[in-house]
Amino acid sequence: MKKSEIYFSIALDDNRIPEAISWRATDAGDKIHFAKAINISLWDRDEAGTMKIDLWTKDMPVDEMKYFYIDTMGAMAQSIATATSDQVMAQKIRDLCQELTDHVEQDRLKNDKEGKQ
Numbered sequence: 675m676k677k678s679e680i681y682f683s684i685a686l687d688d689n690r691i692p693e694a695i696s697w698r699a700t701d702a703g704d705k706i707h708f709a710k711a712i713n714i715s716l717w718d719r720d721e722a723g724t725m726k727i728d729l730w731t732k733d734m735p736v737d738e739m740k741y742f743y744i745d746t747m748g749a750m751a752q753s754i755a756t757a758t759s760d761q762v763m764a765q766k767i768r769d770l771c772q773e774l775t776d777h778v779e780q781d782r783l784k785n786d787k788e789g790k791q
Contacts, residue, residue, distance in 0.1 A: 677700075678699065679699070680698075681697060681699075682696070682697045683695070683696045683697070692730065694708065694731060695708065695709045695711070696708050710730060710738065711728075711739065712728070712729050712730075713727070713742070713743075714727040740774075740778045741775075741778065744771050747767055747770065751763075751764045
């Protein structure tokens with residue numbers, strides 16, 4: 675059986691707030707990649723529930739954080755469609771993503787307009 679591993683490294687400041695997030699995967703060579711945020715969800719076999727890790731660096735802008743979660747949900751829509759063939763559930767998630775994108779864009783335009791006055 676082939677084995678693949680993913681490694682995450684989190685650099686914390688004195689207050690234990692992430693300053694840097696890096697990762698590498700054994701299947702991707704030795705290159706180290708950097709990220710501003712990670713969101714890991716695992717279905718725990720013994721607990722029959724979701725275990726989550728959410729981390730983001732101090733320099734992750736709020737608007738990028740919102741898009742990160744919208745993108746994550748969009749990827750989940752594709753995953754649910756692929757894994758279960760439940761197109762209704764996948765479309766409902768996509769619709770929510772569109773609604774959230776519209777909200778973030780309207781909020782950005784409002785903030786841009788207020789900043790120019």
